[in-house]
Amino acid sequence: MSIRSTDVLIIGSGAAGLALALRLAPWCTVTVVCKADLDEGSTRYAQGGISAVLDAADSIEAHIDDTLIAGAGLCDPEAVRFTATHGPAAIGWLSEIGVAFTRQSGEPAAGSPYHLTREGGHSHRRVVHAADATGKAVSDALRDACRAHPRIELLERHMAVDLITRTGGQRGARSCRGAQLLDLDAAVMQTWHARSVALATGGASRVYLYTSNPEVATGDGIAMAWRAGCRVANLEFMQFHPTCLYLPAQGSRVFLISEAVRGEGGRLLLPDGTAFMAGFDARADLAPRDIVARAIDHEMKRLGIPCVYLDIRHRGAEFIRTHFPTIHAQCLAVGLDMTEQPLPVVPAAHYTCGGVVTDLRGRTDLQNLYAIGETAHTGLHGANRMASNSLLECLVFAESAANDILDRLPHLPRPGDSDLPSPSHPIRETGESITIRHNWMELRRAMWDYVGIVRNTERLQRAQRHVAVIRGEAEAQWANSPTIDPDLLELRNLATVAELIVRCALTRTESRGLHYTLDHPHPAPEALDSVLVPPNLPLPLHAMHWAD
Structure with a gap:
């Protein structure tokens, strides 16, 4: 059992958590906690890319309008404008730390050096990507930069149990003072004091039987914040990704087929080869995810079929292998060749649009507690997240929260350890x-x-x-x-x-x-x-x- 301290304790090691750590580390000590290995978060599995206005033919206003439309009237316009406006700088920052985004071949089109793709809900090509494994490229770059930084401590295989809170000060305000952690390898409890704590634990899609998310996506940050007294909002808006690979013998974790496949011309078909999306929305296969998922669900129930099919064969084998190497290889591994046959797909739980209520600085209802990324409800996504706005949100709000933390940190005293609770429970499996x-x-x-x-x-x-x-x-x-x-x-x-x-x-x-x-x-x-x-x-x- 031990009591330790850090300036900022970040719970979660996806894009939001690691980006926040890198933004803070030049000026304070940072400890990042993840309950599995550092790589095992939802960021790593994001395929499509990050939406940002990087093309002269596009505009911030168009990005805002597309996001508001996809959010079905429930987005916070201020949060949408804030995020879209900071998008280009976020991509520039990722490039600086080593993310190798796919570049244009030949002369850059419309002034953008990046190859941009288009996804559902977007009126322009504005999704910057690293082939079809953008999440892995972002995750690897952030991980390597954090491992190399002397002021960032990385605690893998540590689980956050609960937040440590206190009441006092001005108007009896409540504040977060740290967290209780489980060290899974040493089988001991730890008390961590921190002057600021940030929740970046991702979403809660594992609450559903079938999901594209890894095993760690169990809503830990949302649950801890709720128990500590923070509001939550819009958790009914669970996004089901419309196209996850259907394999009858698969387990609860399913492989996602990127929306970029439809962005590059892929069509959804019934078993007899009939395209059906135009009957549900004028945007057909490029409609927002909620519409596409409901359309697939409708057709599966109407016809009593286990799946529908996604077909991009008409783009040619070379195009498919070049643009979707990861998806192509994953499908080949299970005996499916997307250059020769349509892929069987079904919807699966994918993204938590609601979460812990925050402002544009990432502040929650508990002083010194921040929430960023999928854990948070910033107002960006409204009733439906537009494709590729998620990693963008992680990056933009990591910077915003970092700025606020650094502004406040000099004024936050480091209290003695004596007022923190001592760990009490041993760790082992229960008999149940x-x-x-x-x-x-x-x-x-x-x-x-x-x-x-x-x-x-x-x-x-x-x-x-x-x-x-x-x-x-x-x-x-x-x-x-x-x-x-x-x-x-x-x-x-x-x-x-x-x-x-x-x-x-x-x-x-x-x-x-x-x-x-x-x-x-x-x-x-x-x-x-x-x-x-x-x-x-x-x-x-x-x-x-x-x-x-």
Whole structure:
């Protein structure tokens, strides 16, 4: 058992967390925590790219308009403008630290040195990419830069258990003072004090049975922030990526077929070869993800088929191998050649559009606690995230949060360790691991069956009952166990987030963006966020009222 300290503790090692660490490290000590290996986050698996205005024929206003349209009336215009405006500089920063984006062949078109592709919802080619493995290129560059920096400490295989909070100071304001961590390899608990803490733990797509996300995407940051007294918003807007490779024998993790395939001319087909997207939207295969996912879901249910097909053979084998080398190789590994046959695809849970409520600096309701990336609700995505805005959000808000942290850090004293709690629980599996595994699968199946692409009130209420039982059992095990089981910790977090998703969905008596309910098939006249307030949040002491 130990007590340690750092200036800034960052929980999560994806694009948001590592970018924040690099922005901070020249001026303070930084500790980055990840519960698996440093590479094992959602960033690494992002294929398509990062949206930014880099072409003279494009404009910031067009990027803003496209994002607002995709968000179905629920985006915060200020957050959208802030993000789009800072996009080009974010790409420049990534290039400086070594991300090798795909370049134009020959003379640059319209002044852009990068090859730009177009994805669903975009009116222009504005997606900069590194072939079809942009996430890996970004992740590798950020990882290498962080490993090389002497002021960044990287803690792999450490799980955050809960945030450490205190009440006091001006108007009895609540603040975050650090976090309790599990060292999985040494099997010990640690108390970490930090003058600022940032949650960058990604989303919660593992709450669903089938997802494109890695195993670490269990909503830990959202759950910890909620328990600490932070508001969450719009968690009902879970984005299902429309085109994940369908293999009957596959497990819960499915391989994503990038939206860039449709951006370069790929067409969605029924088993008889009929293209169907034009019947659902004038943009056909380039419609936003929520529309495409619902269209596929509709056709699968109407025809009783297990999947639809994505066909790009007409672009030719050389084009496909050049533009989509990773996807082509992955498909070949399972016996599918996309140069010769259409690929079987289905939707799968992919991105959490809601999250912990923040302002444009990443501030949450808890002083000294920030949330960035997929963990946060900034207002950028509204009711549906536009393709390739996610990595952009990570980079832009990492810089914004870093600036705010550095502004405040000199004024934050480092208190003594004596006022921090000491670790108490040993780490080992509980005797109820079979119960944990059963509840884990039951939770994810209930969310898949009842809180999926198409919903209704009865299904949501059924899900609420199922989730309440599972969460109650998880909390009881957690409270009564003399040990801390890492699997139980993840189940506790996942059940918390599942409950919040269902609560948000039940409050939205309309269909908007990613939330489509048969009982209310039309949007309400006014677009409102679904904000949940924890019982221990003393409003109005929220992010905009921090003592500076």
